[in-house]
Amino acid sequence: MDRAPMISVIGAGDAPAAVCAVARELGREIAARGAVLINGGLGGVMRAAAEGAREAGGHTIGIIPGYDRGSANQFAEFVIATGMGEARNAIIVASSDAVIALAGEGGTLAESGFAKKFGRPIVAIDAWPEIDGIHRAENPAAAVELALSLASKSGRSRNA
Amino acid sequence: MDRAPMISVIGAGDAPAAVCAVARELGREIAARGAVLINGGLGGVMRAAAEGAREAGGHTIGIIPGYDRGSANQFAEFVIATGMGEARNAIIVASSDAVIALAGEGGTLAESGFAKKFGRPIVAIDAWPEIDGIHRAENPAAAVELALSLASKSGRSRNA
Amino acid sequence: MDRAPMISVIGAGDAPAAVCAVARELGREIAARGAVLINGGLGGVMRAAAEGAREAGGHTIGIIPGYDRGSANQFAEFVIATGMGEARNAIIVASSDAVIALAGEGGTLAESGFAKKFGRPIVAIDAWPEIDGIHRAENPAAAVELALSLASKSGRSRNA
Amino acid sequence: MDRAPMISVIGAGDAPAAVCAVARELGREIAARGAVLINGGLGGVMRAAAEGAREAGGHTIGIIPGYDRGSANQFAEFVIATGMGEARNAIIVASSDAVIALAGEGGTLAESGFAKKFGRPIVAIDAWPEIDGIHRAENPAAAVELALSLASKSGRSRNA
Numbered sequence: 070m071d072r073a074p075m076i077s078v079i080g081a082g083d084a085p086a087a088v089c090a091v092a093r094e095l096g097r098e099i100a101a102r103g104a105v106l107i108n109g110g111l112g113g114v115m116r117a118a119a120e121g122a123r124e125a126g127g128h129t130i131g132i133i134p135g136y137d138r139g140s141a142n143q144f145a146e147f148v149i150a151t152g153m154g155e156a157r158n159a160i161i162v163a164s165s166d167a168v169i170a171l172a173g174e175g176g177t178l179a180e181s182g183f184a185k186k187f188g189r190p191i192v193a194i195d196a197w198p199e200i201d202g203i204h205r206a207e208n209p210a211a212a213v214e215l216a217l218s219l220a221s222k223s224g225r226s227r228n229a
Numbered sequence: 230m231d232r233a234p235m236i237s238v239i240g241a242g243d244a245p246a247a248v249c250a251v252a253r254e255l256g257r258e259i260a261a262r263g264a265v266l267i268n269g270g271l272g273g274v275m276r277a278a279a280e281g282a283r284e285a286g287g288h289t290i291g292i293i294p295g296y297d298r299g300s301a302n303q304f305a306e307f308v309i310a311t312g313m314g315e316a317r318n319a320i321i322v323a324s325s326d327a328v329i330a331l332a333g334e335g336g337t338l339a340e341s342g343f344a345k346k347f348g349r350p351i352v353a354i355d356a357w358p359e360i361d362g363i364h365r366a367e368n369p370a371a372a373v374e375l376a377l378s379l380a381s382k383s384g385r386s387r388n389a
Numbered sequence: 390m391d392r393a394p395m396i397s398v399i400g401a402g403d404a405p406a407a408v409c410a411v412a413r414e415l416g417r418e419i420a421a422r423g424a425v426l427i428n429g430g431l432g433g434v435m436r437a438a439a440e441g442a443r444e445a446g447g448h449t450i451g452i453i454p455g456y457d458r459g460s461a462n463q464f465a466e467f468v469i470a471t472g473m474g475e476a477r478n479a480i481i482v483a484s485s486d487a488v489i490a491l492a493g494e495g496g497t498l499a500e501s502g503f504a505k506k507f508g509r510p511i512v513a514i515d516a517w518p519e520i521d522g523i524h525r526a527e528n529p530a531a532a533v534e535l536a537l538s539l540a541s542k543s544g545r546s547r548n549a
Numbered sequence: 550m551d552r553a554p555m556i557s558v559i560g561a562g563d564a565p566a567a568v569c570a571v572a573r574e575l576g577r578e579i580a581a582r583g584a585v586l587i588n589g590g591l592g593g594v595m596r597a598a599a600e601g602a603r604e605a606g607g608h609t610i611g612i613i614p615g616y617d618r619g620s621a622n623q624f625a626e627f628v629i630a631t632g633m634g635e636a637r638n639a640i641i642v643a644s645s646d647a648v649i650a651l652a653g654e655g656g657t658l659a660e661s662g663f664a665k666k667f668g669r670p671i672v673a674i675d676a677w678p679e680i681d682g683i684h685r686a687e688n689p690a691a692a693v694e695l696a697l698s699l700a701s702k703s704g705r706s707r708n709a
Contacts, residue, residue: 072306072307072308075307105307128307130290130307130309132309135474136323136347136474138324146232147232147235147265147288147290147307148232148324149290149292149309149320149324150320150323150324151311151320151323152319152320152323152473152474152475152476153313153320153472153473153474153476153636154455154456154472154473154474154639155472155639155663155666155667156472156473156633156636156638156639156640158636158639158659158662159312159634159635159636159638159639159659160309160310160311160312160313160636163296163310163311163312164298164308164309164310177662178658178659178661178662178665179638179639179658179659179660179661179662179663179666180659180662181658181659181662182638182657182658182659182660182661182662183635183659185658186635186659187296187635295634296634312633312634312635312636313476313632313633313634313636314479314615314616314632314633314634315479315503315506315507315632316473316476316478316479316480316632316633318476318479318499318502319474319475319476319478319479319499320476337502338498338499338501338502338505339478339479339498339499339500339501339502339503339506340499340502341498341499341502342478342497342498342499342500342501342502343475343499345498346475346499347475392626392627392628395627425627448627450610450627450629452629456643456667458552458644466552467552467555467585467608467610467627468552468644469610469612469629469640469644470640470643470644471631471640471643472639472640472643473633473640479632480629480630480631480632480633483616483630483631483632484618484628484629484630507616
């Protein structure tokens with residue numbers, strides 16, 4: 070089986086509307102290209118990206134911090150209840166073929182750190198100009214295209 | 230969105246052929262009823278159950294212990310790389326609406342413990358006669374039917 | 390450096406006074422033999438065992454489920470805030486040279502499963518007659534002596 | 550019981566000698582002020598900091614990624630075997646009253662992210678000029694003094 074690539078979209082759980090609109094568009098682009106969206110399963114950027122992916126007919130996975138699956142947003146199709154709190158960031162990144170980052174706080178910084186550690190390509194839109202080794206894209210479509218291209222090059226191990 | 234129920238099938242990674250045949254039939258029954266199979270994503274019972282579910286057109290999630298997604302069996306449609314080792318058992322159980330247990334070793338005992346702790350119903354086929362509070366079924370179809378019925382009664386929190 | 394052995398005492402967080410008295414005596418015996426007590430850091434058996442160990446001048450480590458160190462009992466000398474919920478059981482067991490089990494619920498069953506999985510010897514006092522491979526002792530002193538003896542035989546890897 | 554503060558020193562597992570010398574001095578300063586050193590328990594900065602702390606008579610805790618306690622450095626007095634891989638960074642930070650960061654790679658970035666997320670003060674020596682909200686110190690003694698002062702102010706919850 071050739072697995073579909075998984076792309077995570079990371080960003081704040083209480084992002085402003087403009088950032089959420091970008092996240093939703095990212096979700097749509099990810100699904101339109103046949104990739105799976107994976108993220109933290111809660112609100113803000115997480116919810117918006119999942120909504121976009123579902124609108125475009127894609128699969129979505131929400132990796133939530135607690136054990137209560139009712140806390141996941143309604144667009145998380147498959148909910149993984151980790152009970153791992155913030156450490157779930159490592160799971161999200163390790164399960165992704167590429168990471169797309171929007172503006173965020175500490176959680177996003179941790180995810181960027183894991184992306185470096187695990188060798189996952191990371192693409193930013195208007196975020197993290199101060200961190201080395203992050204790729205840049207100007208809009209959602211370009212970000213998803215770049216993420217999938219980088220994932221493909223980086224010798225993905227997700228296929229048996 | 231009304232999420233599909235998730236059922237885990239737990240058992241040994243190096244189970245004999247007869248046990249794997251039961252696992253495969255469980256996977257088929259789970260998929261046939263529209264539920265999602267979730268388990269540890271490796272070999273033996275995990276692989277057989279996923280194979281059955283995919284044959285019947287269902288979705289499968291493999292929660293693997295390491296970071297190498299290439300270690301997952303080919304029937305794990307969505308691979309979650311936890312890097313959490315044996316502690317991933319807690320994630321599998323917490324993400325399930327019900328657990329079906331086949332014969333296994335320590336890992337399975339741990340999963341049964343988590344099922345009790347998280348209040349997830351657990352159904353056994355030829356396993357764990359010595360542990361209280363486990364439901365019994367005589368064959369795969371009966372086990373899946375019972376698991377879904379118990380999951381439905383236990384006030385599932387997976388839907389928003 | 391030759392590290393002191395670590396022994397975990399597992400049991401319910403809301404145990405009756407008689408069980409807590411046994412736990413406290415276990416803590417004293419562990420400390421008296423120069424071993425370190427490690428457990429889940431909360432109430433009931435966890436608190437009583439830590440109290441006994443501190444009374445006898447020993448070190449105690451509490452591996453708590455959340456991020457709030459204020460939730461640990463006052464006898465946990467070193468508090469490790471896992472944020473890992475119930476999955477912390479795997480950490481407690483993997484960090485122990487031997488496990489002593491008192492009566493408990495699901496969490497304890499999970500810990501017994503991990504002890505089997507990780508090859509840690511497990512000694513029970515009045516608990517788990519139904520599970521194979523558990524050693525028995527009739528009182529706290531005998532349990533600690535047996536636990537240390539089994540730990541020593543099982544080729545501990547804790548020393549560099 | 551008034552618990553001793555815990556300070557983590559984070560940095561690369563294969564740091565050059567000059568960085569390790571700073572780490573060792575940090576360990577000494579931490580122990581000299583009665584604080585406990587906690588870190589990832591392996592080589593490089595982790596080993597050097599633990600060596601310094603033990604030399605000065607302090608306690609050291611190593612939170613290792615795997616289940617093999619033999620992989621810990623010899624100066625880790627208490628070894629916690631998490632089996633959690635890189636996600637153990639969240640445990641280290643959450644268990645610390647303050648974090649001191651030396652130059653490092655992705656793992657260190659992740660730890661900085663968790664420090665922000667958990668509200669733990671973070672002090673850097675020659676590291677992370679590009680990240681907001683990190684305090685600066687010019688030498689080990691000043692870094693430890695600042696870390697303990699910030700920890701004290703931030704309403705530590707480690708005491709019952």
